[in-house]
Amino acid sequence: MLTSKTSPYDVIIIGAGINGCCSAYTLAQAGLNVALIDQDGIASGGSGAAGAFISPKISKAGNLKEIMLDAHAEALKFYTAHFPTYTLVKPLLHIANSPKEGEKVETFKHETNLKHSTIPHSIQTLLSDDAQNSSSIYFDIGAVVDAQGVCHAMAEGIDFYPLKVESLIRKDDMWQVGDLMAKHLVLTIGAYPKLLPIDYVGLRGIWGHRIDIETAAHIPCILHHHVSISPTLKGGVVAIGATHDVHYSPFRGEPYDVEEGRAQLLEKASKTLKLNNINILDDYMGLRSGSNDYLPMLGALVDADATLEKYPRIRHGERNDPSEYIYYPHVTMINGSGGYGFVLAPYLAKRLRDFLIEGREMDPILSPSRFFPRWAKRQS
Ligand SMILES: Cc1cc2nc3c(=O)[nH]c(=O)nc-3n(C[C@H](O)[C@H](O)[C@H](O)COP(=O)(O)OP(=O)(O)OC[C@H]3O[C@@H](n4cnc5c(N)ncnc54)[C@H](O)[C@@H]3O)c2cc1C
Incomplete structure (x- = not known):
């Protein structure tokens, strides 16, 4: 400095x-x-709060889709080439969280050039009935980076x-x-x-809360469903997140209910798979800045x-x-x-x-x- x-x-x-x-x-x-x-x-x-997944955006045809596709490909190359020690590469399973999103997933699957395959049986059996019965896409390569690192x-x-x-x-x-x-x-x-x-x-700020946990459950890949559930670079630590709250702003001086955020995250994660013996290690919170x-x-x-x-x-x-x-x-x-x-x-x-x-x-x-x-x- x-x-x-x-x-x-x-x-x-x-x-x-x-x-x-x-x-x-x-x-x-x-x-x-x-x-x-x-x-x-x-x-x-x-940025310090981010789960920092390098995941493709499942979106309909248009400018946003094109830009996100290029950005995703460039990001995977960039982080793995320049910052490999801060980058964890794992398969990525994206599961639709509603019938409407399911349609998007099916269209995306049909059109994408990104390498994807059927969900391995060992992962399929971990999933809840709801997750198994929803449209999904299993990418052979996904990544998550250590945001702060x-x-x-x-x-x-x-x-x-x-x-x-x-x-x-x-x-x-x-x-x-x-x-x-x-x-x-x-x-x-x-x-x-x-x-x-x-x-x-x-621009608008979208508040997000995510947590790092310890759990007896094994998470073999990055999962995006109602929330993301993912292994991290910190051995044994699983990341869950994040919430999306367009109403809360730290700039208005209102208190934020951390317990409520944690409960929401765990409840959403439970819709994907069973996490047992959970110990919450850390909370991360911040504002995403989204364009209109x-x-x-x-x-x-x-x-x-x-x-x-x-x-x-x-x-x-x-x-x-x-x-x-x-x-x-x-x-x-x-x-x-x-x-x-x-x-x-x-x-x-x-x-x-x-x-x-x-x-x-x-x-x-x-x-x-x-x-x-x-x-x-x-x-x-
Ligand atoms: C919970 C959560 C989970 C997320 N998960 C993902 C994810 O999985 N993948 C992904 O790609 N993205 C994710 N994001 C989104 C991503 O974090 C944001 O898009 C990203 O942080 C935007 O970065 P930024 O550099 O534009 O802004 P910020 O990280 O917000 O940085 C802005 C910086 O500017 C500084 N600053 C502002 N005003 C001043 C000033 N007047 N003087 C000096 N400094 C100033 C602030 O202190 C701040 O550090 C997530 C975000 C959140 C909150």
Whole structure:
């Protein structure tokens, strides 16, 4: 940890969750001089709580499916190649938790190129009747990473500053954060209060609680059903999680009922298989930051005031090409990964690197500016 630096960095990254750490790692590997900042330490937000499964998203055809497929393939390669000691590779059984999801699973199974096979008898016999009778897909390869371990390993050798950023200052064509300066700023702050006036960015926090347990039951593969149940890198420890609560927010100062969360997790897990002699070892809780349209965000941020001043008719529904909007200079946001932050981080970090180093355009589908016109219309 350093306390101050007067010579500028190439990039300052605010937020040391999986998106900040993976970006820092990828940019530093490419030769950039990176500063990483977090108010609470590395992997202290949603990332530190994550089960961190590198699982495919079972979704219908469309942009999200394509991006998730690429991201999943890149993530499996990335973690196993660069962080093998933090990555546990195991088969993965995804069981539908409702008839509607069952339809999705069947379609996915029919269309996917991912290697999958019939469930081994030894696993089949462990499952509840409900799980056995639901649609499912058994992937030969799945993975789970040690969320906190991998974030710390990525940040190794990067200049890390434990700071709460209150404001961003632009001076002499540089971004200034406390004593630090850089040409580029990357915002990877998850579901925390936004640091710029970017109310148009459609994000919501989804609270999650997961637990590590000891149990006499043997868990031979990663199971996703009503909750995930999985072996971990900590010998004998089984992870169960996570809950999805869109109503609770730690920022409102409300108390959270840990016992209720634990009970919910164990009840959901019991719908998949019988876990006996359970001893709860640890609780992990945090906010996922999900985008309103489920696609992640990677891109520049529109300066809403400046853009509306230049094009006031946007308020009345006039459509401008996004290239005409005014953007905060040299700022990129990565956010909105929902429950797939660990799957998406290597994919997003690689595209950030290609943009910063090779000037390759970022995918407009992922641009946070996609939310701007609709929001602007509501400002009239
Ligand atoms: C219980 C749970 C289970 C999950 N399971 C999975 C899973 O199995 N697989 C998967 O891929 N994903 C999973 N996720 C989702 C994944 O964890 C998130 O998508 C991911 O954490 C998003 O990472 P991030 O870096 O964008 O945000 P975060 O990890 O939330 O990091 C943001 C960081 O920014 C810092 N920060 C914010 N504001 C400031 C400021 N002003 N100054 C300084 N620092 C600031 C915060 O302290 C925080 O550390 C899970 C999430 C939860 C909560």
